[in-house]
Amino acid sequence: xxxxxxxxxxxxxxxxxxxxxxxxxxxxxxxxxxxxxxxxxxxxxxxxxxxxxxxxxxxxxxxxxxxxxxxxxxxxxxxxxxxxxxxxxxxxxxxxxxxxxxxxxxxxxxxxxxxxxxxxxxxxx
Numbered sequence: 600x601x602x603x604x605x606x607x608x609x610x611x612x613x614x615x616x617x618x619x620x621x622x623x624x625x626x627x628x629x630x631x632x633x634x635x636x637x638x639x640x641x642x643x644x645x646x647x648x649x650x651x652x653x654x655x656x657x658x659x660x661x662x663x664x665x666x667x668x669x670x671x672x673x674x675x676x677x678x679x680x681x682x683x684x685x686x687x688x689x690x691x692x693x694x695x696x697x698x699x700x701x702x703x704x705x706x707x708x709x710x711x712x713x714x715x716x717x718x719x720x721x722x723x724x
Contacts, residue, residue, distance in 0.1 A: 601719040604643055605629045606636035606650035606662065607680070612704070616649060619708070620715070633657035637665055640672045647719050648672070652681035652701075663699070676718035680704055 603625050607613050610631070617627045628643050630636035633654055640648065648666065652659035659679050666672040675698070682704035700714050 600624045600626055601646040602626045602643055603628070603647045603649060603715075603719075604636065604639055604645040606631075606633060606639075606648060606654070608632060608651065608654050612651070612680070619711070623712070633662045633665075636662060637669075640666060640669065640675070644671055645675060647676050647678065647715065649678045649680060649715075652679050653683055674698060676700075678702065678714060678718060680706060 603620050605613050605616050605620075605627065607616075607629075608631050613629045613631070617629060620627045628639055628645070630639045633656060636648070636650065639645075650659055650662060654662075659681070663677060663679075666675060666677065677699045679699070679701040680703075681701070698718065700718060702711060702714060
């Protein structure tokens with residue numbers, strides 16, 4: 600079982616992703632804005648952070664940089680989700696493609712599950 604933190608201001612998306620991940624046995628926490636997400640990263644120390652790219656007050660790129668500067672989340676895998684952002688732009692803004700991925704909304708369930716399994720590696724049970 601992996602600990603997953605979802606950071607997204609869309610309550611519907613958070614609910615849907617929480618249901619999917621919980622059914623697969625993961626412990627899921629949610630934050631609805633970037634500052635709350637940063638606080639929860641420190642306390643939860645998740646195995647994966649799933650976050651929207653466009654949120655009030657801070658872009659995903661800014662939150663990504665904050666997570667990478669923080670020793671407790673420096674290597675935490677990150678999955679960006681967005682229906683509005685350009686994948687090439689996002690991937691150009693993140694320096695660590697090895698542990699970061701991007702999926703466009705609406706997300707295809709099979710692809711979401713595959714990418715989550717890839718990013719959490721052996722922490723799925």
